[in-house]
Amino acid sequence: MKSPLLAVTAALLMLGATSAASAKGCIKGAIVGGVAGHYAGHHGVLGAAAGCLYGRHHAKEQEKQRQQQQSQVNGQGKL
Numbered sequence: 001m002k003s004p005l006l007a008v009t010a011a012l013l014m015l016g017a018t019s020a021a022s023a024k025g026c027i028k029g030a031i032v033g034g035v036a037g038h039y040a041g042h043h044g045v046l047g048a049a050a051g052c053l054y055g056r057h058h059a060k061e062q063e064k065q066r067q068q069q070q071s072q073v074n075g076q077g078k079l
Contacts, residue, residue: 006045024059026059031048035047
């Protein structure tokens with residue numbers, strides 16, 4: 001019980017040191033990864049770090065898709 005709490009606390013402390021823009025998706029990924037890592041062999045901290053990296057990657061991909069969709073909508077209206 002102590003390990004997941006420690007992993008989540010460590011992840012949140014690391015996130016507090018980063019800016020809000022670069023942490024997008026990291027908090028959710030760190031929590032999910034920490035819990036999964038804990039149950040998959042007591043590797044909560046490793047899971048939290050991996051979850052944070054994946055969450056940031058996923059958020060960046062979503063942002064790129066959103067920008068492409070907006071540019072397509074804005075581009076169609078111009079002649």
